[in-house]
Amino acid sequence: MKASNVSETLFNHLNYRAERQKVISSNIANINTPDYKTKELSFESQLKEKNRQKDLELTTTNQRHIKEKVDNSNRPKMEVYEVENLQEQNDGNNVNLDTQMSEMAKNNTIFQALQASIRKDVTFFTSVIDASAKN
Template sequence: MEASSISSTLFNQLNFRGERQKVISSNIANINTPNYKTKDLVFQDELNNALFNNSLQLKQTNSKHLSTVDPLSNNTNPKLVNVQGLEEQNDGNNVNLDSQMSEQAKNKIIFDAIQSSIKRDSRLFRSVVESSAKN
């Protein structure tokens, strides 16, 4: 049972952020590996493709409800890609430690915010269940 309709989206984003953290950590770990190319998980491009192809449809289940976007899991799975256009070192490696550390910090902030949202959503669900049990 989900706390709300947004729960699955939050958990999907939490998983995405966890996987992205692994990719960033791998980039940092390979900073001295000759010919290693920086990798990234691409989600935004897949979302843009879904929007361009008009495969995201609004769905309203009741005339009194607000419309929401259908889950994106079928069309927007993140893909692991080599980052293009980065400056290479003499050994062919293109990992930039400063940019990877910055991405890691940004990813952690977003991860923490999603985690906080999940906790808040769960507390709200719990309070609804507890108040309904009193009646």
């Protein structure tokens, strides 16, 4: 049972952040591997593009809402791709340690904020259940 519709979105974003952490860690681990190319996840850019196109799925929470036909084949997916046009070292590797460490710190901060939001959402949901039980 999910606490709210918001918590599902938060958990999806939390999963994305965990996958992104793996990709960043892999980049750092391969900093001395010849011809290794920096990897990134495409989910965030696809989501921004969908948002720009106003093509995000609508949710109906009431039977009186207008129903929309949804084509789920176009949903954004997390895909790892190689980042192009980065400065390469002599061995063909293009991983920049400073950039990756900065991205890891940013990702970790967002991850912690998402965890705090989920805890707050669950606490709110629990307090609503407790209040309704007292009536």
